Amino acid sequence: xxxxxxxxxxxxxxxxxxxxxxxxxxxxxxxxxxxxxxxxxxxxxxxxxxxxxxxxxxxxxxxxxxxxxxxxxxxxxxxxxxxxxxxxxxxxxxxxxxxxxxxxxxxxxxxxxxxxxxxxxxxxxxxxxxxxxxxxxxxxxxxxxxxxxxxxxxxxxxxxxxxxxxxxxxxxxxxxxxxxxxxxxxxxxxxxxxxxxxxxxxxxxxxxxxxxxxxxxxxxxxxxxxxxxxxxxxxxxxxxxxxxxxxxxxxxxxxxxxxxxxxxxxxxxxxxxxxxxxxxxxxxxxxxxxxxxxxxxxxxxxxxxxxxxxxxxxxxxxxxxxxxxxxxxxxxxxxxxxxxxxxxxx
Numbered sequence: 403x404x405x406x407x408x409x410x411x412x413x414x415x416x417x418x419x420x421x422x423x424x425x426x427x428x429x430x431x432x433x434x435x436x437x438x439x440x441x442x443x444x445x446x447x448x449x450x451x452x453x454x455x456x457x458x459x460x461x462x463x464x465x466x467x468x469x470x471x472x473x474x475x476x477x478x479x480x481x482x483x484x485x486x487x488x489x490x491x492x493x494x495x496x497x498x499x500x501x502x503x504x505x506x507x508x509x510x511x512x513x514x515x516x517x518x519x520x521x522x523x524x525x526x527x528x529x530x531x532x533x534x535x536x537x538x539x540x541x542x543x544x545x546x547x548x549x550x551x552x553x554x555x556x557x558x559x560x561x562x563x564x565x566x567x568x569x570x571x572x573x574x575x576x577x578x579x580x581x582x583x584x585x586x587x588x589x590x591x592x593x594x595x596x597x598x599x600x601x602x603x604x605x606x607x608x609x610x611x612x613x614x615x616x617x618x619x620x621x622x623x624x625x626x627x628x629x630x631x632x633x634x635x636x637x638x639x640x641x642x643x644x645x646x647x648x649x650x651x652x653x654x655x656x657x658x659x660x661x662x663x664x665x666x667x668x669x670x671x672x673x674x675x676x677x678x679x680x681x682x683x684x685x686x687x688x689x690x691x692x693x694x695x696x697x698x699x700x701x702x703x704x705x706x707x708x709x710x711x712x713x714x715x716x717x718x719x720x721x722x723x724x725x726x727x728x729x730x731x732x733x734x735x736x737x738x739x740x741x742x743x744x745x746x747x748x
């Protein structure tokens with residue numbers, strides 16, 4: 403599979419994969435791929451405006467959605483939330499633009515258990531500071547509610563997941579500047595209607611959170627990337643109410659690494675996915691770290707030359723990995739420990 407740009411992927415309702423790749427400022431390529439790596443179909447979709455690098459692909463029912471932002475050329479600091487809906491065959495059905503002009507480099511989003519979509523962005527004062535903003539829409543793109551959570555200090559962007567009880571966990575980093583020694587890991591819980599249930603500074607952190615997962619007991623695990631080159635991959639555990647429990651760090655490479663995703667294995671173990679830190683970003687090395695719910699290291703493995711890797715858990719209890727390198731998209735299957743499973747073993 404050929405392409406270039408930022409890759410996104412999701413598991414479809416029929417346990418196949420939907421993969422999106424941005425080709426240029428307004429064009430993206432979409433694939434549907436079987437769990438054995440066969441391309442079922444491929445479509446190229448071109449919009450009449452600049453669409454964000456950070457678009458999220460979500461498969462919901464019989465439709466495919468891209469959540470992102472319209473980039474406004476005349477005012478680079480402003481953008482609008484966008485939802486693009488396509489048929490299950492990848493044909494463009496409609497585009498809805500939500501007039502919320504704010505500074506946001508990457509709008510994130512996700513599908514919810516009640517068959518809606520939620521978008522997470524930022525009402526911004528500058529490229530660094532601002533307040534997290536959320537909008538929930540149904541499958542027709544109608545706005546159900548929108549909320550701004552006012553924070554006293556904000557750096558970076560917040561991300562969101564859905565907890566087992568249907569609430570939303572929002573996590574981010576707060577501080578005066580990026581890397582501030584007085585910065586904190588921030589955790590917020592919001593109900594399905596956008597009401598804030600609680601908000602807390604979990605602990606001091608000189609690292610930025612990238613991935614979040616929930617344990618069987620309801621504890622929260624958050625991994626991320628340190629602001630200091632050469633540091634190990636940090637992981638923090640809180641209880642279901644955001645109270646700090648423990649913090650650990652892991653070494654995949656002696657030169658340091660960043661944790662960008664954590665995935666629940668479904669058997670009381672978790673995979674942390676990391677990349678090696680390179681000063682000039684000449685190449686990325688990719689690693690998988692297996693831990694239990696208490697953060698004990700069970701297994702680790704590293705691979706060279708992975709770019710923009712995205713991991714998805716499949717119903718066969720294995721993890722599927724998509725990444726791109728030298729303008730090609732690759733797919734591989736990992737077992738419970740993160741080891742590759744070859745095609746002739748499937």
